[in-house]
Amino acid sequence: MDEFSFIKSIQQGSYRQPSVIHGIGDDAAVFRLHNQDVVTAKDMVVENVHFARNTMEPYHIGYKALAANLSDIAAMGAKPAYYLVAISIPNNWSMEEIKMIYIGMNDLAQQYHVDLIGGDTVSGTELVISITVIGFVGKDKVRLRSHAKEDDIVFVTETLGDSQAGFYILNHSGKYIEEDYFIRRHQLPSPRVEFSLALHPIVRLCLNDISDGIGSEANEIAEASQVSILIEEERLPVHHNLKQFEDSLQYKWKLFGGEDYELIGTVSKKDWDQVQAIAEQLHIRVTKIGLVTSKSATAEVYLKSKNGRIERLDKKGYNHLSR
Ligand SMILES: Nc1ncnc2c1ncn2[C@@H]1O[C@H](COP(=O)(O)OP(=O)(O)O)[C@@H](O)[C@H]1O
Numbered sequence: 663m664d665e666f667s668f669i670k671s672i673q674q675g676s677y678r679q680p681s682v683i684h685g686i687g688d689d690a691a692v693f694r695l696h697n698q699d700v701v702t703a704k705d706m707v708v709e710n711v712h713f714a715r716n717t718m719e720p721y722h723i724g725y726k727a728l729a730a731n732l733s734d735i736a737a738m739g740a741k742p743a744y745y746l747v748a749i750s751i752p753n754n755w756s757m758e759e760i761k762m763i764y765i766g767m768n769d770l771a772q773q774y775h776v777d778l779i780g781g782d783t784v785s786g787t788e789l790v791i792s793i794t795v796i797g798f799v800g801k802d803k804v805r806l807r808s809h810a811k812e813d814d815i816v817f818v819t820e821t822l823g824d825s826q827a828g829f830y831i832l833n834h835s836g837k838y839i840e841e842d843y844f845i846r847r848h849q850l851p852s853p854r855v856e857f858s859l860a861l862h863p864i865v866r867l868c869l870n871d872i873s874d875g876i877g878s879e880a881n882e883i884a885e886a887s888q889v890s891i892l893i894e895e896e897r898l899p900v901h902h903n904l905k906q907f908e909d910s911l912q913y914k915w916k917l918f919g920g921e922d923y924e925l926i927g928t929v930s931k932k933d934w935d936q937v938q939a940i941a942e943q944l945h946i947r948v949t950k951i952g953l954v955t956s957k958s959a960t961a962e963v964y965l966k967s968k969n970g971r972i973e974r975l976d977k978k979g980y981n982h983l984s985r
Pocket residue numbers: 669672685686687688689690691704705734873
């Protein structure tokens with residue numbers, strides 16, 4: 663059983679609370695309070711699964727743990743407001759190190775004007791940080807994975823694969839071009855909150871954040887929207903210095919790498935100019951990478967390779983429990 667089938671297996675058949683608009687199945691859950699929708703997401707990080715002590719300083723661990731959570735709020739088009747932190751602290755971590763984790767979180771929280779309003783502290787055998795983040799969005803304005811429609815343009819923000827390139831550099835000593843850039847993208851990712859909020863004039867938009875790799879995230883959109891998607895490899899935006907790595911690594915990282923915390927989305931052709939104009943204003947790179955080709959109950963994602971061949975792009979990427 664993989665991560666996705668496990669989640670399906672524990673999902674309730676229906677919700678008891680009428681205020682639940684969307685439960686399990688997107689980047690965050692949505693419930694309605696009066697005339698406003700509340701969005702809440704949780705992502706946890708575990709030592710030696712999400713970070714290792716030799717490649718991430720405590721400051722980075724805290725910063726990135728909150729960034730991953732804010733990224734899910736951005737993927738819903740919502741404005742983050744509060745977060746709660748549960749932490750399991752092993753006895754081989756000093757209190758100074760744990761405080762640095764919180765300084766990392768707080769620096770990012772300050773940028774987005776969000777407040778730490780609670781949590782839980784336990785001693786444990788591994789460092790585990792579980793964050794719950796809460797945000798707000800106008801009624802029915804959430805950007806669901808199920809919002810893609812036939813003929814939409816598929817786009818991504820910034821560049822793909824940088825985080826895994828940074829992770830590789832941190833684990834393989836050597837000389838690399840612009841290594842600080844790639845390492846920064848791994849240790850201190852930027853959730854695309856401002857961009858997502860600036861897209862509010864657009865009536866319908868589908869968004870998903872890239873935590874596991876676009877191979878995985880594009881398939882999540884296809885499944886939720888019951889559509890087929892065609893992505894063109896030639897269009898995938900990568901940093902100009904990613905080319906210093908072997909072709910096979912570049913290929914793996916841009917499609918299946920994950921942890922970029924960029925956004926993948928779909929929008930109707932008539933709104934594409936506006937998406938580009940908003941991105942330009944915020945100095946965010948946005949790139950068309952393909953099209954929603956058709957309605958499809960089988961929800962397939964295809965990749966047109968640089969050599970012109972079209973093949974299925976499998977839902978592979980980072981998958982917990984893939985055993
Ligand atoms: N153990 C769990 N129990 C209940 N819901 C879960 C569990 N794990 C994940 N989910 C839910 O499944 C959906 C997908 O989760 P995930 O793939 O982690 O999303 P993301 O990649 O956006 O962080 C979300 O709605 C999340 O809240």
